[in-house]
Amino acid sequence: MALDIVVLSGFLGSGKTTLLIEWLRNYSDGNVGVIVNEVGDIDIDGETVLSADNSNPVTKLPSGCLCCSLRDSLVDTIFSLLRTQSENQGKTLDRIIIETSGLSLPGPIVASLADRELLELGLNIHIVSALDCVNGIKNAQASDEVAAQLVAAQRIVLTKLDRVDAARIGQVGQYAAAINPMARVISEPDKTAAVKEAFFGGIGVTRQNLHEFFFFDKPTARNPHPNVKVYTRTLAAPLDWDAVARWLDDFGFYFGERLLRSKCILQLAGQADPVVMQSVGHVYSQPMVLKGSQSADSQFVFIFRDVPEEEFETLFRQIDAVRI
Numbered sequence: 001m002a003l004d005i006v007v008l009s010g011f012l013g014s015g016k017t018t019l020l021i022e023w024l025r026n027y028s029d030g031n032v033g034v035i036v037n038e039v040g041d042i043d044i045d046g047e048t049v050l051s052a053d054n055s056n057p058v059t060k061l062p063s064g065c066l067c068c069s070l071r072d073s074l075v076d077t078i079f080s081l082l083r084t085q086s087e088n089q090g091k092t093l094d095r096i097i098i099e100t101s102g103l104s105l106p107g108p109i110v111a112s113l114a115d116r117e118l119l120e121l122g123l124n125i126h127i128v129s130a131l132d133c134v135n136g137i138k139n140a141q142a143s144d145e146v147a148a149q150l151v152a153a154q155r156i157v158l159t160k161l162d163r164v165d166a167a168r169i170g171q172v173g174q175y176a177a178a179i180n181p182m183a184r185v186i187s188e189p190d191k192t193a194a195v196k197e198a199f200f201g202g203i204g205v206t207r208q209n210l211h212e213f214f215f216f217d218k219p220t221a222r223n224p225h226p227n228v229k230v231y232t233r234t235l236a237a238p239l240d241w242d243a244v245a246r247w248l249d250d251f252g253f254y255f256g257e258r259l260l261r262s263k264c265i266l267q268l269a270g271q272a273d274p275v276v277m278q279s280v281g282h283v284y285s286q287p288m289v290l291k292g293s294q295s296a297d298s299q300f301v302f303i304f305r306d307v308p309e310e311e312f313e314t315l316f317r318q319i320d321a322v323r324i
């Protein structure tokens with residue numbers, strides 16, 4: 001049985017706890033573990049979630065940031081939640097939601113989930129980011145952490161829609177699509193419907209959701225962030241698998257933490273179906289064969305922080321060596 005892990009991110013006060021409580025109240029049945037992390041010493045969020053919902057086990061992580069000091073504690077906490085639940089109630093958790101502190105970077109958190117024992121359980125990782133319609137753009141412009149949270153997300157949920165007008169909601173939605181063209185932007189005033197879409201949507205890629213996977217809606221806001229840039233490329237020639245896997249490793253290693261997110265559909269020599277590789281930060285997930293895809297070209301989307309296009313282009317061009 002696979003374990004779904006939802007990493008719920010978003011800036012301080014963006015509405016993460018509100019979304020989490022809404023989801024727990026409507027869609028959980030004692031089968032969800034919740035991990036709450038705050039940077040400061042006072043864990044208001046953990047207390048709020050506990051008081052709103054007592055049917056699911058909630059664990060409050062000690063003070064500190066999940067992406068910096070608490071990475072080992074996270075894996076221990078997940079195992080301890082899984083053990084406690086099955087010992088006490090005989091139920092198995094099928095989903096764990098991690099509410100990160102407003103300043104955590106998703107990349108290192110996902111990297112710390114790449115624990116051998118944990119991976120053996122079969123993980124589905126979902127990254128959901130809350131974007132507040134009142135202050136969200138300002139916060140993302142000012143903070144690289146917030147921008148990284150949006151870039152890593154598969155789902156960006158707009159919050160506080162009731163506090164702004166329709167034009168503003170449209171503007172924030174366009175901003176989200178521009179900073180992360182791969183995410184689905186959920187702009188839904190009904191919170192119950194919004195969390196259903198945000199927390200249940202899987203990240204598996206199929207022929208049917210290929211468009212969503214490469215969500216190339218034409219962004220209307222150009223250069224949405226001063227330091228974050230989205231680069232896309234298409235290649236016609238087939239690639240050699242061993243060589244392209246090495247190239248991706250080197251590419252990720254070179255850019256390190258400046259690589260925030262990537263998705264690649266690779267057309268390989270001698271293979272009818274393309275292979276999908278994706279990373280949050282520079283940690284790549286397992287390759288996945290995309291059955292029945294119509295696409296004939298390899299496609300690449302990379303989102304970086306502080307990488308000028310010339311530098312990206314120089315490194316990307318090294319892929320020429322792995323074309324057949």
Ligand SMILES: Nc1nc2c(ncn2[C@@H]2O[C@H](COP(=O)(O)OP(=O)(O)OP(=O)(O)O)[C@@H](O)[C@H]2O)c(=O)[nH]1
Binds near residue numbers: 010014016102163
């Ligand atoms: N009007 C309105 N207020 C909201 C909405 N979502 C959240 N809030 C309010 O915004 C404040 C912050 O919401 P939280 O859900 O605690 O935000 P958070 O992201 O968990 O906050 P931190 O844990 O501090 O990072 C609270 O007062 C919420 O009641 C919304 O959709 N509309």
